[in-house]
Amino acid sequence: MKKDKELAKRLNRICCFTVFILLLSFSTIGNAFGKSMEEYAVKAAFVLNFARYTQWPAESFVSPAEPFKLCVLGNKNLESAFQALNGKKIGSRTLHVRFITKAKEADKCNILFISEDTDPAVLLETLEAVKGKPVLTIGETKTFINKGGVINLFNRKERLYFEINGTTARQQQLKLSSRLLKLAIIVGDK
Amino acid sequence: MIYRSDIDKNHAYTGFTNVIYVLAVAAFLCYTAPLYAEQSDLTVLSIEDLMGIKVTSVSKKTQYLSDSAAAIFVITNDDLKRSGVTNIPDALRMIPGLNVARIDSNKWAVNSRGATSRFADKLLVLIDGRSVYTPSFSGVYWEVQNVMLEDVERIEVIRGPGATLWGANAVNGVINIISKHAEDTQSGLVSLGGGSEEQAFASARYGTSLGKNTYGRIYAKGFNGDKFQFSQGDDAGDDWGMRQGGFRVESNLNANDSVNLQGDIYQGDINQQMTLPCSTEPYCKEKSDDTEVSGGNLVARWQSILSSTSEFTLQAYYDRTERKEAFAHEKRNSFDLDFQHRFSAGTRHDIVWGARYRHTSDDFARNPLVLLDPDSRSDDLYSAFLQDEISLVQNRLKLTLGSKFEHNDYTGHEVQPSLRLLWLPHPNHKLWTSVSRAVRTPSRVENDGTIINEVIPASSTPAGLPVVIKTMGTPGYESEELTAYELGYRFVPNQAFSLDIATFYNDYDNARTVEVGTPVFQGTYIEQPLYFTNTFSAHTYGVEVAGTWQAAKWLKLDLAYSYLVSDFEDGGQLGKEPTHQASLRSALTPREDLDLDIWLRYVDNVTAIYVASDNDLFDIDGYLTLDLRLAWRPTGNWELSLVGQNLLESSHLEFVQESFTRPTEVERSIYGKVTYQF
Incomplete structure (x- = not known):
């Protein structure tokens, strides 16, 4: 545990350094980075864990070897962070990361991450498109859960927290592990 | 580690020049491999x-500056360290709009946007949510606020009224000193040093994990400060020492x-060389006073995050202070309970509301110079507030409306509303404006006190008898009121x-002045009472500019400039404020193990109330001064630093206390410090 903490701290420093180097390299871009890279790197790691602690219905996959599809709806800033997840293992399956731009591409995904800069109309349309389907929707806006998302990541006092809507998860035919539910802030029923 | 982590965190080093560009690209190339592997x-x-x-x-400081419709300034832990300051008030000199003056070795006069004095009464100061504002005189005893600077996360300073959220007395500004989470101080630190004025100081902290998800730290610090000199050149006898732990x-x-x-x-x-009035020849006596101060506090806080749109904080604290000096001996116990809840309603409203109860009781020993009647008093304060932040146009226009409602035992109900508007015509350009009201509630002295200011010798009075001048509180003393208009721009x-540019116009009403009462013949002397009244109005206006430029990876420049015009001096309670003030800090990092910091400050001439002078005013010249800091880190654990303060003159006068002490000059000083972290 302590070692992990130290590692986390070390990684954090390295991430900070990364950001600093990136900012150096792209100083003129400045504020184009709405969110720092490190935040998305951490969020991507969260998403990977969510995938590992969620059970999809059997019909979601045709074969045990079928890849696991993670779709990311958002801007270029988070691409490299999520691209790093490509090829990771979720049990026996390999994770495939896809960057999508339209709602209609979403229903083929197992996990869908919708970034905060997504147009509110597109967000609603996308959530509507996957409603009731076994897609784990993950967002980062305060209204995400109320609009029908399953998991919402948010930042409080420089730390990331996540809230889960258990009712929506059930409607999406997803079973979230008790470990996940224990660490989450539960909105609505468990 | 390649770079110190706090630098990484607090500064996004960026640069404009091609040279820096090339360096950055080179650095980027060099570290590409480990970067991906680690990430x-x-x-x-x-x-x-x-x-x-x-x-x-990375962008924390920028975010703070950007998103609020108020004149806010944040001092980070790194700013504190690189400034070389050893106390909080000296750190506040880097903020535009703040007036900081050192009265002697152990006293400061601090305020925001004018009305500065030792007993400056319109500034609210909080340390981790605990108010250190003293209700006896409505000010702050800065000399006893000795937080461990290494463990300060940041100091957030809001100039202008913050009464809607923070309540009465947040009139001219609010200072929030926020210490680090125990989770962020999981290490040991020992620092030792000494020098010409900061004779000797030591501090130590140890932080560790106390089981799963529980963290703790303890600290202790102490110092001895040397005496300054009176303007005439003799020793001011104001040396002092403090010890604090927590x-x-x-x-x-x-x-x-x-x-x-x-x-x-x-x-x-705390030693003070005092000149105290007395009713017999020679009508004043010199006293070397050894002021004893002590205190303690205990703060408990529960924070709960209900969802991404709802959270609350419940805080309770107990605070005790005691101060025993030649003209007053005060004990005070306070208990404070505070609840705050923030939630979103729909997509447009961010609402925060709260309620607070405060009980404070004091006890003054009878003293002929400062008498309080009754000498013990308990007061209760009840307050509630509601504030709604309305997003009128998403990411473009934000309106914040709110008000505090409170009830205190001195003036009854007080309402302190504010209206703020933030407009972002472009993501890089932000404009804000506000209208707000704040009140400063009466202090204990203004209500119940009698202060002997001075005794005019028999030889200079027409009646041939000494005249004892007394300032007396009045039970009907009301709150001072401020209506503030602000306009700001950020780029x-x-x-x-x-x-960051902020402008303001402050309209004070019901402000304090004194009314001359009827002289009373007391046999061997004549007593001349002066009564505190609320019959004065004052206006101040000004411009404050704060600029930050990370000119290169190794150079950061911070500029603060303030322009202030005030007519408070017409009320006879305050002097003239410095019209111009400027601070320029340059933080150089020529090598990653070396810091060189240069801090240049200018403060315009002022006058201060001083009862011993003929017209009750004391003229103080403007001054230009310079601080330098050089630090070297031979390894990651060790840091050696050398700091020179007020280097341009052997000594200069910054301010004088209203009465009882003599003008004391701040001396040039130098100190060395060794810090070891493990």
């Missing part, structure tokens, strides 16, 4: 570990809830540059 390792971490990682430190424990109970408990205890001996084109 991908994040994905092997568990959720628990990920939840413990800190994110978004702890902080926090525990994340579950995903939603965290609790923390913290406390401090201090004790100090934040990138992480490397920011410009």
Whole structure:
């Protein structure tokens, strides 16, 4: 545990350094980075864990070897962070990361991450498109859960927290592990 | 480690020049391989570990500056360290709009936007949510606020009224001193040093994990400060020493809830060379006073995150202070309970509301110079507030409306509303404006006090008898009221540059002045009472500019300029404020193990109330001064630093206290410091 903490701290420093180097390299871009890279790197790691602690219905996959599809709806800033997840293992399956731009591409995904800069109309349309389907929707806006998302990541006092809507998860035919539910802030029923 | 972590966090080093560009690209190329290897390792971490990682430190300061419709300034831990200051008030000199003057070795006069004096009464100061505002005289005893600077996360300073959120007495400004989470101080630190004025100082802190999700730290510090000199050149006898210790424990109970408990205890001996009035020949006596100060506090806090749109904080604290000096001996106990809840309603409204109860009781020993009647008093304060932040046009226009409602035992009900508007015509350009009302509630002295200011010798009075001048509180004394109008602009084109301009017009009503009462013949002397009244009105206006430029990876420049015009001096309670003030800090890092900091300050001439002078005013010249700091880190654990303060003159006068002490000059000083972290 302590070692992990130290590692986390070390990684954090390295991430900070990364950001600093990136900012150096792209100083003129400045504020184009709405969110720092490190935040998305951490969020991507969260998403990977969510995938590992969620059970999809059997019909979601045709074969045990079928890849696991993670779709990311958002801007270029988070691409490299999520691209790093490509090829990771979720049990026996390999994770495939896809960057999508339209709602209609979403229903083929197992996990869908919708970034905060997504147009509110597109967000609603996308959530509507996957409603009731076994897609784990993950967002980062305060209204995400109320609009029908399953998991919402948010930042409080420089730390990331996540809230889960258990009712929506059930409607999406997803079973979230008790470990996940224990660490989450539960909105609505468990 | 390649770079110190606090530099990484607090500064997004960016540069404009081609040279820097080339360096950056080279650095980027050099570190590409380890960077990817390490970054991908994040994905092997568990959720628990990920939840413990800190994110978004890079643009934090910029965000603070950008999103608020108020004149806000943040001093980071790095700013504190690089400024070389050894106390909080000296650090506040880097903020535009703040008036900081050192009266002697152990006293400061601090205020925001004017009305500066030793007993400056319109500034609210909080240390981790605990008010250190003293209700006896409505000011702050800065000399007893000795927080461990290494463990300060940041100091947030809001110039202008903050009464809607913070309540009465947040009239001219609010200073929030925020210490680090115990989780962020999981290491040991020892620092030792000494010098010409900071004779000797030492501080130590140790932080550790106390089980799963529970962290703690303890600290202790102490110092001895040398005496300054009176303007005439003799010793001011104002040497002093303080000792303080404390702890902080926090525990994340579950995903939603965290609790923390913290406390401090201090004790100090403060020497003062006083000139106290007396009713017989020679009508004043010199006294070397050894002021004894002590105090302690215990703060408990429960924070609960209900969802991404709702959270509350419940805080309770107990605070005790005692101060025994030649003209007053005061004991005070306070208890404070505060609740705040923030939630979103729909997509447009961010609402925050809260309620607070405060009980404070004091006890004054009878003293002929400062008499309080009754000498012991308990007061209760009840307050509630509601504020709604309305997003009128998403990411473009934000309106904040709110008000505080409170009831105090001196003036009854007080309402302190504010209206603020933030407009972003472009993401880099931000404009804000506000109208707000704040009140400063009466202090104990203004209500119940009698102060003997001075005794005019028999030889200079027409009646041939000494005249004792007394200032007396009046039970009907009312709150002072401020209506403030503010307009500000921020330009934040990138992480490397920011410009913040704030302007204000303050309209004070019901302000304090004194009314001359009827002289009373007392046999051997004549008593001349002066009564505190609220019959004065004053106006101040000004412009404050703060600019930050990370000119290169190794050079950061910070400029602060203030322009202030005030007519408070017409009320006879305050002097003339400095019209111009400027501060320029340059933080150089020529090598990653070396810091060179240069801090140049200018403060315009002022006058201060001083009862011993003929017209009750004392003229103080403007001054230009310079601080230098050089630090070297031979290894990651050790830091050696050398700091020179007020280097341009052997001594200069900054301010004088209203009465009882003589003009004392701030001396040039130098100190060395060794810090070891483990």
